[in-house]
Amino acid sequence: MKANKVIVALSGSIRENSSTQRTLNSLQKHISTECEYIIYNGLHKLPHFNPDLDGETPPSDVQSFRSLLDQADGVVICTPEYIKGVPGVLKNALEWLVSSATLYEKPVAVITSSGGGEHAHQALQLNLSMLQAHVPNEWTLLISGANSKQNENGEYVREEVVESLQKLLDSLKGHITSNS
Numbered sequence: 001m002k003a004n005k006v007i008v009a010l011s012g013s014i015r016e017n018s019s020t021q022r023t024l025n026s027l028q029k030h031i032s033t034e035c036e037y038i039i040y041n042g043l044h045k046l047p048h049f050n051p052d053l054d055g056e057t058p059p060s061d062v063q064s065f066r067s068l069l070d071q072a073d074g075v076v077i078c079t080p081e082y083i084k085g086v087p088g089v090l091k092n093a094l095e096w097l098v099s100s101a102t103l104y105e106k107p108v109a110v111i112t113s114s115g116g117g118e119h120a121h122q123a124l125q126l127n128l129s130m131l132q133a134h135v136p137n138e139w140t141l142l143i144s145g146a147n148s149k150q151n152e153n154g155e156y157v158r159e160e161v162v163e164s165l166q167k168l169l170d171s172l173k174g175h176i177t178s179n180s
């Protein structure tokens with residue numbers, strides 16, 4: 001058994017200085033020392049999904065992405081909404097996880113932080129249900145009007161958002177640390 005449980009975080013925005021990335025950075029303090037927290041920053045390196053490339057030897061970046069997620073006890077996805085849906089770079093990454101079943105029954109939390117975000121929030125949960133990830137309602141959080149609720153470090157300053165994030169992460173951590 002691993003010494004520490006591992007939570008891997010994925011950002012739906014690969015923009016430099018992205019508020020989503022900053023939010024993921026700020027979650028470290030909520031996760032504390034109970035779990036190792038790894039933010040995967042390689043989504044932009046994954047090639048466009050193509051079933052022809054998804055054979056016995058998939059591209060090396062795909063292999064390392066899958067292998068990191070295989071080691072994860074839980075996953076946190078934080079994403080903005082792009083044109084009423086899931087940003088392409090994140091959807092592309094999820095398409096690479098279909099054949100490998102990497103997220104099968106994997107505990108996954110979904111945080112959508114955007115201007116509106118409800119379409120991406122629903123669509124992402126639908127994508128994850130196709131991948132048979134474990135995404136109970138209490139691990140989903142839609143933060144609309146996100147920019148006005150954050151400071152420059154991407155930390156949420158509205159008390160109700162901070163409480164919701166803490167509750168979500170406590171529930172996810174509680175689940176994965178009780179499953180040894």
Ligand SMILES: Cc1cc2nc3c(=O)[nH]c(=O)nc-3n(C[C@H](O)[C@H](O)[C@H](O)COP(=O)(O)O)c2cc1C
Binds near residue numbers: 014017113147
């Ligand atoms: C191409 C593009 C499309 C967008 N479409 C939407 C949208 O449909 N709904 C929404 O709420 N925000 C939309 N936005 C706004 C972003 O979700 C918002 O700026 C978000 O905070 C960006 O996250 P980031 O700072 O992590 O990159 C869009 C932004 C871009 C660049």
